[in-house]
Amino acid sequence: MPTPDRTSLAEIVDAxxxxxxxxxxxxxxxxxxxxxCGVRAPSLYKRIRDRDALLAAVxxxxxxxxxxxxxxxxxxxxxxxxxxxxxxxxxxxGFRLMFTASAPLDALDHAATPVLAASAAVVGDVDAxxxxxxxxxxxxxxxxxxxAGAFRLGGDVEQAFTYGLRKILDxxxx
Amino acid sequence: MPTPDRTSLAEIVDAxxxxxxxxxxxxxxxxxxxxxCGVRAPSLYKRIRDRDALLAAVxxxxxxxxxxxxxxxxxxxxxxxxxxxxxxxxxxxGFRLMFTASAPLDALDHAATPVLAASAAVVGDVDAxxxxxxxxxxxxxxxxxxxAGAFRLGGDVEQAFTYGLRKILDxxxx
DNA sequence: ACCTGAACACCGTTCAAGT
DNA sequence: ACCTGAACACCGTTCAAGT
Numbered sequence: 001m002p003t004p005d006r007t008s009l010a011e012i013v014d015a016x017x018x019x020x021x022x023x024x025x026x027x028x029x030x031x032x033x034x035x036x037c038g039v040r041a042p043s044l045y046k047r048i049r050d051r052d053a054l055l056a057a058v059x060x061x062x063x064x065x066x067x068x069x070x071x072x073x074x075x076x077x078x079x080x081x082x083x084x085x086x087x088x089x090x091x092x093x094g095f096r097l098m099f100t101a102s103a104p105l106d107a108l109d110h111a112a113t114p115v116l117a118a119s120a121a122v123v124g125d126v127d128a129x130x131x132x133x134x135x136x137x138x139x140x141x142x143x144x145x146x147x148a149g150a151f152r153l154g155g156d157v158e159q160a161f162t163y164g165l166r167k168i169l170d171x172x173x174x
Numbered sequence: 175m176p177t178p179d180r181t182s183l184a185e186i187v188d189a190x191x192x193x194x195x196x197x198x199x200x201x202x203x204x205x206x207x208x209x210x211c212g213v214r215a216p217s218l219y220k221r222i223r224d225r226d227a228l229l230a231a232v233x234x235x236x237x238x239x240x241x242x243x244x245x246x247x248x249x250x251x252x253x254x255x256x257x258x259x260x261x262x263x264x265x266x267x268g269f270r271l272m273f274t275a276s277a278p279l280d281a282l283d284h285a286a287t288p289v290l291a292a293s294a295a296v297v298g299d300v301d302a303x304x305x306x307x308x309x310x311x312x313x314x315x316x317x318x319x320x321x322a323g324a325f326r327l328g329g330d331v332e333q334a335f336t337y338g339l340r341k342i343l344d345x346x347x348x
Numbered sequence: 349a350c351c352t353g354a355a356c357a358c359c360g361t362t363c364a365a366g367t
Numbered sequence: 368a369c370c371t372g373a374a375c376a377c378c379g380t381t382c383a384a385g386t
Contacts (some may be wrong), residue, residue, distance in 0.1 A: 003349065003350045003386065004350090005349090005350070006350080006351075028377085029377090029378065029379085030176075030379060030380085031377090031378075031379090039233045039352095040351070040352055040353080041378090041379080042351080042352065042353085042380075042381080042382085043350075043352075045349055045379095045380070046349090046350065046351085050379075051378095051379065051380095052381075067374075086363080097372080099220070099318055099319065099322045100325065103322050103323065103324060105323060105324065105326055106345070108324055109326060109327060109366065112327065113252075127337070129327060129328070129329040129334070130329065130333065130334045130337040130338070131327075131337075131341070133316070133319075133325065133334045133337075133338065134312065134334070134337065134338035134341055134342070136315070136319070137312050137313075137315035137316035137318075137319060137338060138308065138311050138312040138313065138315055139311075140306070140315035140318060140319060141310070141311035141312055141313065141314035141315025141316070141318065142311035142315070144273055144311075144314060144315065144318065145273065145307075145310070145311060145314060148274070148277050149277065149279060149288040150273065150277060150279065150282055151307065152279055152283060153283060153286065153290075153303060154303070155304065155307075159304065160303070160304045160307045160308070163304040163305075163307075163308065164304070164307065164308035164311060166307070166345075167306070167308055167342070167345035167346055168341070168342065168345055169345070170344070170345040171340075171341035171342055171343070171344040171345030171346075172341055172345075177367065177368065177369045177370065178369090179368090180369080180370075203358090203359065203360085204359075204360060204361085205358090205359075205360090212369070213370075213371095214371055214372080215359090215360080215361085216361075216362075216363085216370080216371065217369075217370055217371075219360095219361070219362080220368090220369065220370085224360075225359095225360065225361095236368085259368070273356075
């Protein structure tokens, strides 16, 4: 006899993402997710292979969210930089997860589209990919270090961000 | 009656680092470390508080190693970039660990010294910190993405690295 | 067909008892 | 003073038995 479903893959991934932000990766246990979905831990395995697959699904949800935000942003490198950084601050744990082991690579490619377009507008099509990688690497590294608390030698971090962006644009502008 | 020590903190940290590179963070169990040190897991707790403290100690060892390598490098941003990237490739798991939760922040500051000096040589003392942050963020993000397999849109990654370095130097050079 | 309790393997950690 | 086996708590995962 069929039973009405008491949860869904989407609910599980949402719960996982919320718990990740609240309690970090160590807090993201199958138990915690199950409780939040009103179900027992073994039931989760009907919907998702294992915890690694859940982490991958959460990472993909985060990347898709980021891609939407970037797609809605004015298509300039400075506007994209602001959006990217703001998103990372709002989703610190999810942001870290994005670049981890089983990263959602296809989704990342998709998120890169607006950056490629904005880069092409500055340096032309031939160098667009190189320029996009310069920009993305800088923004990713900056936020990563910022979230890790690695900027401790004094100085204004906001200013450092603006400075970096300006110098990159200076370097790229023909 | 005193017993001769059968291991040491240094041996434990070395074992942890080796296991981390071989088997990743999930493989770095107290059991695995203990076996490698010829001792049982509970004995480790005489030398180190818990697994988190071990991870922190491993991270610090990695950063100190990196600091030595950078200090031995010719003091130019391009030479430092090569050394930094090579180190990250040789110590992929350790590199990831460096920017994690309980990062060894003091050691990171120390590793930053040569980068600050090389930056000052290009932009002067006033902007040296901003410039060092631009450079470090870019290099860190680039290697991070590279290690995560995030560069998949084609194009030559070596070229992208050279391109990024050149454009940053272009942007920084007055 | 989904859900669950029970069970198992594995890991971190503590501790009393050895030497 | 360090080392160990035994024990405990906790987590991921499987599975037979329920509905």
